[in-house]
Amino acid sequence: MRFILLLLFLIPFSNYTFCQKRVTTYTGTITDATTAEFIPFATIALYNDTLLVDGTSSDNQGKFRVTTTKEWTHLEVSFIGYETIKVELSTIELSNEIQVILHPVYNTLDEVIIQSEKTTTELKIDRKIINLGADLQQSGNSALEAFDQIPEIETDLGTGVISLRGAGNVRILVNGKPSPLNASELLEQIPASSIDKIEIITSPSAQHQANGLSGIINISLKKNINFGFNLNLNSSVGTKRYRYGIDGNYNFSRMNIRLSASDGRRNMDSEQWVFQRYTNGNTRDLYAPHDFNGKVSRISSGIDFFLSENMVLSFQVDHTNDFHSFYNDTFYTNITNSPDFVYTRNSSHTHKTTDYNLNYRASFDNESHFLEIDYNVTNNKNILPAVDIQENVFLSREKQTNINRLHAFAFDYELPLNSFSIASGFSWNYRELDSSRELELTEASATNDSFDYNEYELGGYIQTKFSTPKWNWQAGLRYECFSSKSNNTDTNQEINLNFSNVFPSVHLSYNLNDQNTFAAGYSKRISRPNFRNINPFQIGNQYFQWNANPNLTPEFSDNLEINYQFNRNTIKAFLSAFYRYRKDVIQWIDRIDANGVRIVSFENLGSRNSYGIESTFQYDIANFWNTQLSINYYYTKANQPNVTWDDLYSSNLMFKNTFKLSKTISTDFTYRYNPKNQSIFNFTEPRNRLDAAIRAKFLENRLIANLRIVDVFDQNLRFRTLVLPNIVQRETWRFQSQTFGWLFGLTYKLFQNTEKTRNRKKRNYSHDGSVD
CATH class of the missing domain: 2.40.170.20 (TonB-dependent receptor, beta-barrel domain)
Incomplete structure (x- = not known):
């Protein structure tokens, strides 16, 4: 994918010269026809008949923006596992509201399930998301011991005390919901293998309940929906x-x-x-x-x-x-x-x-x-x-x-x-x-x-x-x-x-x-x-x-x-x-x-x-x-x-x-x-x-x-x-x-299902403002 994107950005700097130099900007969104979810990092390629002249990719929210001085006749949108869609320039009414819907390809590939080998971190506008991978130090442990491997969370395994940024009074949620148990009892009950991700919310937005001075730790459990x-x-x-x-x-x-x-x-x-x-x-x-x-x-x-x-x-x-x-x-x-x-x-x-x-x-x-x-x-x-x-x-x-x-x-x-x-x-x-x-x-x-x-x-x-x-x-x-x-x-x-x-x-x-x-x-x-x-x-x-x-x-x-x-x-x-x-x-x-x-x-x-x-x-x-x-x-x-x-x-x-x-x-x-x-x-x-x-x-x-x-x-x-x-x-x-x-x-x-069909995309449902 990186090679394709690099190629798309290098082509406009080739020796090919266009007659018209007017700068035009086009924006739009790429969505899944089955789930209506946005498709991130899809490839958008602009063609003049059969010649590739410009291109870009959608961001992590499925949105794209391309500014070009080249003449083009149609664009093609593609992504692995989907049918490539061709959109003629003559059919585009509004240059800032292009909506492209991709249909998944069925019965073409065996299902492949990939689990990340390491824990990754995402920085969102109002929280940090720890996506638990196959971390060797977390295997077979409880959620309390999994917390001990996350440097942003101060964990005392002996007493079960949890702190964020040097202070207690942390609100712990499971799938966005409170528990009647104290932190140590709750975290000892949850196996680390059942955790999908951990959201560390130290400056919560208005969607979250205001209780919890040091912030919120929301544990999102895995929800198996594989076909x-x-x-x-x-x-x-x-x-x-x-x-x-x-x-x-x-x-x-x-x-x-x-x-x-x-x-x-x-x-x-x-x-x-x-x-x-x-x-x-x-x-x-x-x-x-x-x-x-x-x-x-x-x-x-x-x-x-x-x-x-x-x-x-x-x-x-x-x-x-x-x-x-x-x-x-x-x-x-x-x-x-x-x-x-x-x-x-x-x-x-x-x-x-x-x-x-x-x-x-x-x-x-x-x-x-x-x-x-x-x-x-x-x-x-x-x-x-x-x-x-x-x-x-x-x-x-x-x-x-x-x-x-x-x-x-x-x-x-x-x-x-x-x-x-x-x-x-x-x-x-x-x-x-x-x-x-x-x-x-x-x-x-x-x-x-x-x-x-x-x-x-x-x-x-x-x-x-x-x-x-x-x-x-x-x-x-x-x-x-x-x-x-x-x-x-x-x-x-x-x-x-x-x-x-x-x-x-x-x-x-x-x-x-x-x-x-x-x-x-x-x-x-x-x-x-x-x-x-x-x-x-x-x-x-x-x-x-x-x-x-x-x-x-x-x-x-x-x-x-x-x-x-x-x-x-x-x-x-x-x-x-x-x-x-x-x-x-x-x-x-x-x-x-x-x-x-x-x-x-x-x-x-x-x-x-x-x-x-x-x-x-x-x-x-x-x-x-x-x-x-x-x-x-x-x-x-x-x-x-x-x-x-x-x-x-x-x-x-x-x-x-x-x-x-x-x-x-x-x-x-x-x-x-x-x-x-x-x-x-x-x-x-x-x-x-x-x-x-x-x-x-x-x-x-x-x-x-x-x-x-x-x-x-x-x-x-x-x-x-x-x-x-x-x-x-x-x-x-x-x-x-x-x-x-x-x-x-x-x-x-x-x-493990091995039928030749594509999985329904996984959605993370959890109220209290932690919906992606």
């Missing part, structure tokens, strides 16, 4: 874990049936050493080994009805059964004026989640002119029992039950008008939570308390887009009305919260040429107090206490960013710079009292100014060797009272080298380095690790085997120091998931 019958088996076994699964589909033109299922087990033993030194001279040391045993079973089924070439109705049901247990013996030693003792906690967590989704999408004259309706219902039940024992003496028995019900409805409509388009829509989100706690103590009767919570959010937006061959901009305005009501039966306290806010967003991009793209964006975001902040019934123990804060107010942020992308053959580079201002910060507060009890709460605490830079450089050194270097740095000035440090910073470096040793064997070596990380109350010492992976393909690529080793030298311990007014606490953490471990995975294509 005929297709079935894949996948499995993995590693250090104290295994997983196996099956996914496939049967597509017979007007209907597509999808099914996937997986089951996995994971055990983990981690260790924590804590050394407490009080300012009054008292001491306390802890050694806490953690035994974790978990299992996750998932099943997902769906059906797509192709009502016409431009209308699709989809229904999907997902069910997850997740169970994990914890057994912790904590050894207390070197305690001032107290003997040593052992504190034991035996607990578990069971949560079952069922999702129902109904989606309807209709495209009109082209794929950019569409109407989409999406409705999602989630039912989730969590049961968390725990028993505390000290030196074989019963202390307490506790059981917490949370029942979540979520409803999400979205309506989106977009109307393109040549180079201008307008989009609008509204959404309704409702959450109902029934939380209860049964508590039995040694010297008191059992109590049964409940916390009832419900919230709803109504949102509406309008957004305009304008594009030229060089410039693209979009501006939007979103309005949200939020209301929540809760009741605590323990204190008979009712809390009613009501907020109405407007959120503007502006994005701009400039294509200097095919190699250089610039983008800039601004958005306003919010973090509202929710059930996690004001629910007083959280699992704790004798040495950990959770304090709810019903007086929290919303936190707001203003986000500004500038992005640059360079893409030329073997070299790719991405550079981002940002500024974020947060006010009325909802801050996690740590306190440790004189008895060693850790007290945790949330408070509104001042403001923050954050700056940062992200950079990634990729280079194909040779046909068999690809290298990638990513360096990110984040700095925050905290204007907050009663904190230990007001200069906060974090950074990370990732150096990845992939070698293709032969047609069937590839290796990957990834080095990660995290310099010192400092927050308002603690800092973490520098740490590093080296990961290695190898892949081999057999049976004409139908069987793929992967071996991955995390932290080859077993040195990725985390050393953290917590400094509070009355205590200095030094911690050493060894998380098994972050230190030495191996994982062996197998993927086998049991059935």
Whole structure:
């Protein structure tokens, strides 16, 4: 294709001379006759009878523009897999509205399924898209471990904490929809092999809900719609874990049936050493080994009805059964004026989640002119029992039950008008939570308390887009009305919260040429107090206490960013710079009292100014060797009272080298380095690790085997120091998931359609503004 394009541009500079030198410009679009989707990079050739005189190609949105001084009689449009179309000049009425429709060629080629060998990145006007390829370091892993391989996402595999640009409060969506689970639980449930792409939206447009100060991470799962019958088996076994699964589909033109299922087990033993030194001279040391045993079973089924070439109705049901247990013996030693003792906690967590989704999408004259309706219902039940024992003496028995019900409805409509388009829509989100706690103590009767919570959010937006061959901009305005009501039966306290806010967003991009793209964006975001902040019934123990804060107010942020992308053959580079201002910060507060009890709460605490830079450089050194270097740095000035440090910073470096040793064997070596990380109350010492992976393909690529080793030298311990007014606490953490471990995975294509027919093009449906 590059040779053809080069030839088309060189021909006009030949010695052939035309009599007429009048400059004429023609523009138009290329679309698929079957799906009405735009066809990018199609070839447009201008002919004078049989002589080729000029030409161009369509852009990534299927649009083309050709300016010529040559005489011509007709144009021909071609693309691989389509019939070539001939358009006579005499039939063109408007030079700026040429519409060419290509028909796919059937029964000519065997179906070819290609999976990219490496992860690629796209820079859109308002987000960055990570298209997960066959990355050796992600095979057989969970979504949490896949995140760990993406330099733009800061991932703590031990705690499951996710950050963007040095800050938490990240909104995680799956196919554009929220989940009742926290981030670590949700990401551990999703196999990396089921992820199609990850959208990192640090400056969201008005189409997105405004919640999530640091931005949005949207996980788009694979949606199998390949023609005929297709079935894949996948499995993995590693250090104290295994997983196996099956996914496939049967597509017979007007209907597509999808099914996937997986089951996995994971055990983990981690260790924590804590050394407490009080300012009054008292001491306390802890050694806490953690035994974790978990299992996750998932099943997902769906059906797509192709009502016409431009209308699709989809229904999907997902069910997850997740169970994990914890057994912790904590050894207390070197305690001032107290003997040593052992504190034991035996607990578990069971949560079952069922999702129902109904989606309807209709495209009109082209794929950019569409109407989409999406409705999602989630039912989730969590049961968390725990028993505390000290030196074989019963202390307490506790059981917490949370029942979540979520409803999400979205309506989106977009109307393109040549180079201008307008989009609008509204959404309704409702959450109902029934939380209860049964508590039995040694010297008191059992109590049964409940916390009832419900919230709803109504949102509406309008957004305009304008594009030229060089410039693209979009501006939007979103309005949200939020209301929540809760009741605590323990204190008979009712809390009613009501907020109405407007959120503007502006994005701009400039294509200097095919190699250089610039983008800039601004958005306003919010973090509202929710059930996690004001629910007083959280699992704790004798040495950990959770304090709810019903007086929290919303936190707001203003986000500004500038992005640059360079893409030329073997070299790719991405550079981002940002500024974020947060006010009325909802801050996690740590306190440790004189008895060693850790007290945790949330408070509104001042403001923050954050700056940062992200950079990634990729280079194909040779046909068999690809290298990638990513360096990110984040700095925050905290204007907050009663904190230990007001200069906060974090950074990370990732150096990845992939070698293709032969047609069937590839290796990957990834080095990660995290310099010192400092927050308002603690800092973490520098740490590093080296990961290695190898892949081999057999049976004409139908069987793929992967071996991955995390932290080859077993040195990725985390050393953290917590400094509070009355205590200095030094911690050493060894998380098994972050230190030495191996994982062996197998993927086998049991059935793959090989009929001579062309696949229906794949569309990515997901409401909440993440439609391409």
